[in-house]
Amino acid sequence: MGGTAKSPLMAEQKQGWFQRLTSGLSRSTREMTEQVTSVLVKKPLDQAQLDALEEMLIEADLGPHAAARITEAFGKARFGKSSTEDEVKEALAEAVAAELVPREGLFDPLSGPRPYVVLFVGVNGSGKTTTLGKIAQDLRLKGAKVLIVAGDTFRAAAVEQLKVWAERSGAAFMSRDTGADAAGLAFDAIEKAKAEDFDVVLIDTAGRLQNKQDLMNELLKVIRVIKKIDAEAPHETLLVLDATVGRNALAQEKIFGNQVGVSGIVMTKLDGTARGGVLVPVAQASDSPIKLIGVGEAIEDLQPFDARAFSRSLVGLES
Ligand SMILES: Nc1nc2c(ncn2[C@@H]2O[C@H](COP(=O)(O)OP(=O)(O)O)[C@@H](O)[C@H]2O)c(=O)[nH]1
Ligand SMILES: [Mg+2]
Structure with a gap:
């Protein structure tokens, strides 16, 4: 794996991040x-x-x-x-x-077991697909072999959106027809990743089904099926929360945390709200740490969560 490529999730760019963080959090x-x-x-x-x-x-x-x-x-x-x-x-x-x-928690898919399986969960519009795409891009820049799995099989648009990210980043891509079984797709993806020696598997999921319980059941099924191949997987289940929904994020954390199990939180759209402070009660209510934050739509706007930098930026310190 190439160790020198500059990429958004690497520490050398901290100064640049702080500026992005500050402008993202400005409201x-x-x-x-x-x-x-x-x-x-x-x-x-x-x-x-x-x-x-x-x-x-x-x-x-x-x-x-x-x-x-x-x-x-x-x-x-x-x-x-x-x-x-x-x-x-x-x-x-x-x-x-x-x-x-x-x-504060660290998202570090390249230090764990291979293939490292990451599942993205959260309600519709929270930023799952975009976050997955940004991560894929970052991992590709680091030289990793990445498989993107379009597990939101309910929306054709979601599959297309993810395909664009795969093409842009040079990641491999797997999808099924609309309405196909997401768990079956996930199973095949992990088999492929093992057989073809992938470093990371990124699995997108639906945010909305007929009702909340259907969604939870489907996510649990995806996890169960993944475990048939690798009992330790998914190694990371990232819950993606949209900061602009304010305290609703707390309710979402509770449902996904209790019913599906979450290992890390990504809070997106901190740039789109004056209430970025909601990250504090979410962080405290959750059993799992905050791992990444999104402060805009560009790839560089997805950052590792740095509690001190976040706190300094929030109160208006310049560095
Ligand atoms: N401003 C802003 N927009 C974001 C951020 N993250 C995601 N988005 C946007 O939120 C919208 C929904 O994202 P998407 O990834 O499709 O959500 P999904 O339904 O959970 O997959 C898209 O227009 C994204 O570009 C962020 O950190 N800041
Ligand atoms: Mg999506």
Whole structure:
């Protein structure tokens, strides 16, 4: 595998990411910084300021529990007359990061067993197919042999969309006719990947069936069938959540986490909302860590989740 190719998920590009993260989160950040600036105006901090901060954190969808803890931690910071705005932001970023650092996880499909099987789950429109395509592209740039599996067999458009990603990235592609059995397709895909020595298998799934239970049953069937070939697979089940749905993301996490089992969370569209703070309660409610975040539609906009960078960007720090 080529080790030198530059790609979006590689650490060398951290500085560039931070700028993308910052511009992606700008709507969320704007809300935050207004409040931070108003806190700074009135020194020393009084209870009314802290209450206002807590209120703002709740409005930014961080959830009441995290908001209370962050406010308490922030309230312990001592600001003098000469404290700069950045010092205040640093203190707030620290308090937010303390909530998120334990919930940070690494998506690392090239260090695990081969073929490494990744299943993408989540409701329609959350960003599964796009995220899968971005990951395929990144892995291809790293020289990996990648198989993309169009497991959303219910929508012809989904298959076409994925085929474009496969062609663009040079990944192998498997699909079936509309309405075909997704579990059968997944089974054949893993067999092929084993026989042909693929590094990674990326399996897309449907986000909507006749009803929620049908969807859960189908996902469970896909997983069961995959395990017939490899008991350890899928090695990763990524739940893709759209940040713009706000606290609905919590309900989705609960359903998929409880019924299907999830090993990592991808939160997309953090650029499309002023409520990017919803990542905090989702991270805390979930048994699985946040592994990747999406801050835009370009390939470079899918980033590993870095809790400190996220927290600093959210409160408006420049680096
Ligand atoms: N702005 C923005 N759009 C995104 C992001 N991730 C995905 N999208 C868009 O969300 C829409 C739905 O994505 P798709 O991958 O088809 O969702 P799926 O139904 O879960 O497969 C598409 O138009 C994507 O381009 C993101 O991080 N930011
Ligand atoms: Mg899709």
